[in-house]
Amino acid sequence: MAMRFQAVIRAVAGLGIGLMLAGCAEDIGVDQYGRKVAVERLEGQWLVINYWAQWCAPCRTEIPELNALEKQLKAQSVQVLGVNFDVLQGDKLSQAAQDMGITFTVLAQDPAERYQLPRAEVLPVTYIVDPQGRMRERLLGEQTAAGLTARLVVLKAEG
Template sequence: MRLQTVMRAVVGLCACLVLASCSEDVGVDQHGRKVAAEQLEGQWLVINYWAEWCAPCRSEIPELNALARQLKDQPVRVVGVNFDGLQGAELNSAAAALGIEFTVLEQDPAARFQLPRSEALPVTYIVDDSGQVRERLLGEQTAAGLTASLNRLRGGD
């Protein structure tokens, strides 16, 4: 009887470990909500780095909001990253002040996607559905320009 109890505990623990690895997260967003890895994997990503002090960043936020709405039903996701590494309430406040509607990651995904560090802002990376950086765009972007880049890179999808 004791062996059965131990075996059930071991099987339960193994199941928990397997399930925990499936729900790996990449941190939280500007609202403190967990962002699961599967929300970013297997789809194209438009990763934009911004800062409050960057005038072109502030100008392009409405374009990125429009792009995120436009791509809502496609396997493409717009995500932002604060260049200054703001966290928690500071990140939430900055994102709200700029009117950011898309997900802003609190943790920089540069290591996960092998994004090169840029000293110029704004910078936007297009990452394909296998996690490879396909394009690095310096300067202010438009929804139309990013859509054209995505269409070209995705082969006219």
């Protein structure tokens, strides 16, 4: 009986540890509102990852285009994500995103390592990542919703 009890305890402990570890790997950080961004929400989708800053004039012009792209392509498994170049966090990130009029998800943690994105040296810069998590394109300078849609069509056709 004691051995059976020990086996049950080990099984429960193993299950608990497994769930804790799975929980750690299940998010990509938080958004501008402090909400967790689950990895499952991004897996299997095309990602348009844009780096922006409040002091960047072209970024300010580009944000409405990215907002439009997000609404336009959301049903087509395309997710627009923003990353603040100045690494703002918490309330400062939330306020900056609000001041810029951003309606798409802004990640508090830079996903560059996860998607092997090269360091952004100029702004704005936009990366297109395929559903397998591979960077497919790096676009420097201000982008439009129409231009990004066209690039996505070409990249999707290439496979």
